[in-house]
Amino acid sequence: MTGDKQPSVLVLAIGNPDRGDDGFGPAVAQRLRRRVHPTVRILERSGDALALIEDWDGIPSVVIDAMAPISEPGQVHRFDLTDSPLPIGFAPSSSHAFGVAETVELARSLGRLPRYLVAYLVEGEQFGTGAPLSLAVAQAVGDVAERVVNEVLTILKAKGKGRHA
Amino acid sequence: MANRTIQVDYIARVEGESSLELSIRDGKVDAVRLSIFEPPRFFEALLRGRGFGEVLDIVARICGICPIAYQMSGVHAVEDALGIEVDEPIRALRRLLYCGEWIQSHALHIVMLHAPDFLGYPDAITMARDHGEAVQRALALKKTGNDLLRLLGGREIHPINARVGGFYRVPTRAELAPVAEALKSARDQSIESLRWRASFPFPEFVRDYEFVTLRHPDEYPMNAGRIVSSAGLNIAAANYETEFIERQVPYSTALHSVLKERGAYLVGAMARYALNRDRLPADIRALADEVGLEPICRNPFRSILVRGIEVVYACDEALRLIASYEPPSRSCVPPEPRAAIGHACTEAPRGILYHRYRLDADGTILDASLVPPTAQNQDVIEEDLREVAMAGLDLDEQTLKARCEQSIRNHDPCISCAAHFLKLQVYRT
Numbered sequence: 001m002t003g004d005k006q007p008s009v010l011v012l013a014i015g016n017p018d019r020g021d022d023g024f025g026p027a028v029a030q031r032l033r034r035r036v037h038p039t040v041r042i043l044e045r046s047g048d049a050l051a052l053i054e055d056w057d058g059i060p061s062v063v064i065d066a067m068a069p070i071s072e073p074g075q076v077h078r079f080d081l082t083d084s085p086l087p088i089g090f091a092p093s094s095s096h097a098f099g100v101a102e103t104v105e106l107a108r109s110l111g112r113l114p115r116y117l118v119a120y121l122v123e124g125e126q127f128g129t130g131a132p133l134s135l136a137v138a139q140a141v142g143d144v145a146e147r148v149v150n151e152v153l154t155i156l157k158a159k160g161k162g163r164h165a
Numbered sequence: 166m167a168n169r170t171i172q173v174d175y176i177a178r179v180e181g182e183s184s185l186e187l188s189i190r191d192g193k194v195d196a197v198r199l200s201i202f203e204p205p206r207f208f209e210a211l212l213r214g215r216g217f218g219e220v221l222d223i224v225a226r227i228c229g230i231c232p233i234a235y236q237m238s239g240v241h242a243v244e245d246a247l248g249i250e251v252d253e254p255i256r257a258l259r260r261l262l263y264c265g266e267w268i269q270s271h272a273l274h275i276v277m278l279h280a281p282d283f284l285g286y287p288d289a290i291t292m293a294r295d296h297g298e299a300v301q302r303a304l305a306l307k308k309t310g311n312d313l314l315r316l317l318g319g320r321e322i323h324p325i326n327a328r329v330g331g332f333y334r335v336p337t338r339a340e341l342a343p344v345a346e347a348l349k350s351a352r353d354q355s356i357e358s359l360r361w362r363a364s365f366p367f368p369e370f371v372r373d374y375e376f377v378t379l380r381h382p383d384e385y386p387m388n389a390g391r392i393v394s395s396a397g398l399n400i401a402a403a404n405y406e407t408e409f410i411e412r413q414v415p416y417s418t419a420l421h422s423v424l425k426e427r428g429a430y431l432v433g434a435m436a437r438y439a440l441n442r443d444r445l446p447a448d449i450r451a452l453a454d455e456v457g458l459e460p461i462c463r464n465p466f467r468s469i470l471v472r473g474i475e476v477v478y479a480c481d482e483a484l485r486l487i488a489s490y491e492p493p494s495r496s497c498v499p500p501e502p503r504a505a506i507g508h509a510c511t512e513a514p515r516g517i518l519y520h521r522y523r524l525d526a527d528g529t530i531l532d533a534s535l536v537p538p539t540a541q542n543q544d545v546i547e548e549d550l551r552e553v554a555m556a557g558l559d560l561d562e563q564t565l566k567a568r569c570e571q572s573i574r575n576h577d578p579c580i581s582c583a584a585h586f587l588k589l590q591v592y593r594t
Contacts, residue, residue: 046322047229047322047323048229048311048321048322050273050277050304050307051308051311051321053304054304054308098277102288102290105290106289106290106293106300109290109291109293109294109297109300110293110297110300110301110304111297
């Protein structure tokens with residue numbers, strides 16, 4: 001974890017804005033800035049998923065990511081990963097060594113999962129280089145941002161912090 | 166003996182997408198195909214028409230694991246073309262940056278990708294339940310390497326701070342101090358990790374490789390040196406294309422590089438160690454002896470130990486470079502464009518990485534050639550597979566398949582790097 005003071009909650013927005021719907025996480029992160037408590041840290045990540053273990057370092061975390069379509073593009077799924085892995089079908093293997101699902105399970109094996117870990121996954125439609133968000137996924141950005149604000153608020157309340165997210 | 170086909174559709178725990186097909190007929194290995202089906206990425210074509218100053222940002226995108234290698238071969242080749250000699254502190258900072266990449270790349274491969282093979286686990290996640298400490302050590306090492314990349318490169322993935330002539334910004338001594346503390350601990354952890362692996366069961370398997378590596382008059386090679394081989398090759402990077410040639414195979418999107426005279430050759434940690442052991446400090450040579458590494462290791466399964474030696478060395482070398490660091494008076498030698506051709510070869514974690522650029526008078530790239538280590542090791546990987554399969558003909562299907570996959574991982578192939586190259590001919594009628 002970089003930074004001087006440990007944040008109260010971590011929002012990990014995963015994805016590449018230059019790869020179509022993979023940019024969902026960063027798009028939600030944009031909406032969240034200035035809407036959450038100053039002690040909440042928003043990090044955008046792409047590439048090395050293993051570094052997430054260092055990022056969350058025990059801090060309650062909300063992960064936002066895109067996934068391959070399984071039913072309907074734009075559909076949002078929420079998973080509490082604190083006690084259980086991503087269900088089969090939501091955890092595709094990465095050809096590049098370690099993806100988010102593998103990293104979560106590795107952290108679980110090592111006892112390095114945060115005490116609260118929730119993931120919001122949107123079903124993507126297009127992941128082409130340079131492509132924008134598809135319409136269906138773009139429409140989900142605001143809704144997920146709102147849900148993450150509430151998620152963070154719930155965590156902070158449980159920790160006895162501020163009245164707003 | 167019945168005919169058999171061993172097929173692995175997706176080779177796991179390597180960077181990128183590939184498959185393996187091995188055909189056994191009448192008790193002999195009939196065909197071996199390491200097929201790389203990852204789409205070609207046309208980086209050489211992408212570079213054409215770009216300015217020399219864009220090279221580092223473009224080539225860093227080739228690989229998320231070894232972007233520094235691409236930046237270093239790129240920057241040296243462009244500087245070779247432009248006739249730039251960088252100041253000594255800049256040279257030292259580049260070597261320090263390379264140490265960071267060796268540490269993080271080797272740490273990832275050794276424990277997270279390769280070690281499960283030796284201990285019979287399907288992956289590092291399962292292995293972590295029984296060997297949590299070893300995995301924690303690897304994560305800590307990887308983090309230290311990444312910290313170094315972040316400080317010198319601006320960020321750990323696709324760094325942005327290196328430039329032709331030097332860096333955009335150089336660190337202060339105070340900024341390097343906490344990394345030095347982390348490196349001291351990383352050095353201890355890398356030694357513990359190496360000793361842990363020394364007890365692994367290693368298959369008895371020896372190959373007579375032609376090793377190809379850089380060789381520098383004083384240093385264990387990273388950024389500089391002549392290209393040498395165990396068969397007597399000794400050339401400057403500018404002569405690379407007179408000795409080596411890339412050829413296309415129908416089943417792969419990656420080119421295979423071979424020596425024009427002698428064919429397959431091996432690059433990477435085993436080659437570096439075999440031909441540069443005398444460039445390692447005495448205490449690290451003693452450590453190699455302690456873990457049972459012979460001066461020339463020809464068993465590719467034991468490459469996991471050789472990489473471990475290189476991690477210890479990279480920690481040591483990084484500490485030495487930080488201790489002697491004085492910030493340079495200028496962060497960059499201003500580059501002046503000119504029409505010229507530049508060549509360079511540096512030591513990526515997986516082996517030598519060759520770059521050539523032809524520039525016109527205003528510094529525009531007219532053409533480029535990039536030869537990554539995995540393209541160079543593909544013939545060797547296939548030859549290894551042939552011999553591993555011959556030695557394991559009596560093994561059951563699953564065991565032989567696992568042994569073949571392990572054999573591929575011995576060379577830490579980076580498939581994504583290798584799949585840059587495909588000559589595309591369009592015939593229009």
